Amino acid sequence: MQKNFTDRLCSAQKKIGSLVCVGLDPDLSKIPHCHMKKFHSTHEAVIAFNQSIIRATAPFACAFKLNVAFYENLGEYGFSVLQATLNAIPHDKIQIIDAKRGDIGNTASQYASSIFELLNADGCTVAPYMGSDAVKPFLAYSGRIAFVLIRTSNPSGDQLQSLMVDQQPLYQHVARLAYSWGEQSPGSVGFVVGATNPEELKILRNKYPTVPFLIPGIGVQGGYLDVVAKVSTPEGPVLVNNSRGILYASSEQDFETMSAQAAKELRDLLNNAIKHHAH
């Protein structure tokens, strides 16, 4: 039987000493022009760009996250670029498909099968608005994880997530629900929690000490390294994602070196914050 996701995440993190997840979101308007012009076709250029970034950042990252929007926009080549990118990721890294899926039973099963069978990813992101019907099909895959959107870091995240239900913001009810959906297959539910509100991160970690957190919003979107360090525990691992800050660290020839440096910098900042917190 496949190992629990949390165990695999922890060993990937330990091996490399890093919580960093690199977001592979190939935006054609941002990939360095000097790279693009070396290729005859867009899809070959994107695959080669992703391969370069993976090679350069792998020493500093325990995981890679692919946002499917950027692949779908490549049209008929989208799927093969997605697959080629996953194939380029070393086997000891965690692979997350960021698709924020949310549809009912029958359709959710199709999505889960695409992500966990066809693409063989380790984890994915899912949206909670349709309730457990939309999430449970993802929890049937042993050793995998579905990160449920709980509290997102975007400016309008508040509009729904902070509505008060029984004197508690909605996102806390969603956390409670999502946690309960995973109770029959322990370790199968994670939370997506933005790093923009440190209090909220702490509340969620206190209530759910063993749930893995996927934390976007570090870097370009701002965030709070020291709070992330506080909520990262041996039982409750966190995965800290940065996409643009690492991927587009430079628009020149030196992009690989600069991406590696950006990933290393984030790894070191997080590790220092954790060390500081331990003292």
Added chain:
Amino acid sequence: MQKNFTDRLCSAQKKIGSLVCVGLDPDLSKIPHCHMKKFHSTHEAVIAFNQSIIRATAPFACAFKLNVAFYENLGEYGFSVLQATLNAIPHDKIQIIDAKRGDIGNTASQYASSIFELLNADGCTVAPYMGSDAVKPFLAYSGRIAFVLIRTSNPSGDQLQSLMVDQQPLYQHVARLAYSWGEQSPGSVGFVVGATNPEELKILRNKYPTVPFLIPGIGVQGGYLDVVAKVSTPEGPVLVNNSRGILYASSEQDFETMSAQAAKELRDLLNNAIKHHAH
């Protein structure tokens, strides 16, 4: 400038005298075996199946809705099957991409561009949990529509959507928010509202008399034809979707005839309910 979505929907409905939207969700385990075995490859078989269903049901349907989960699961051929299916839909029909997208600004723009530029669809479905950031990029396309999930017909839809916020269920707050997001580009926001709760449908129609409703849950999922008839008004059109009930009306050689009959039956039931309501 392109005509408003509502005007185009109304003329598609008037032309054919039907509110029926046929859901093209090709499930490999349900497509008649006698059809599949005529083809060498799965993707050719699926394209041909969709073409047959479109040909058979077009006289009774004003719109077609493609749920992308079923296409993604076809892997590298998914996009071309999706595109070939859209190409087979007559130009005077409405084309909806059911993807329930929900991601933030940058990524939402990629999704919107895939759906409205690359695939050139008329409408799509979007999820509200991340707030306006996730929806607004879709509203920038003139003449198109984003149907926001408001009240879904699946059993666990209640878990979030019925939580009480200020003495009103969450879905009503979401409706209010979604409506407000569309105010700057009138006609750009529609609601997805299941037909399983007639009271809720009536409440939403009374509050939002001009918002187009996309109503799934008629047929296989049960539902209330007469209430749908009541909320279908000249200013506030409704689009009534059925997928499995029409698509898999027969698993034998006669599947085209049976699909056509199922679409015709739903059209007639709806039209009779509307006539009955008018008297």
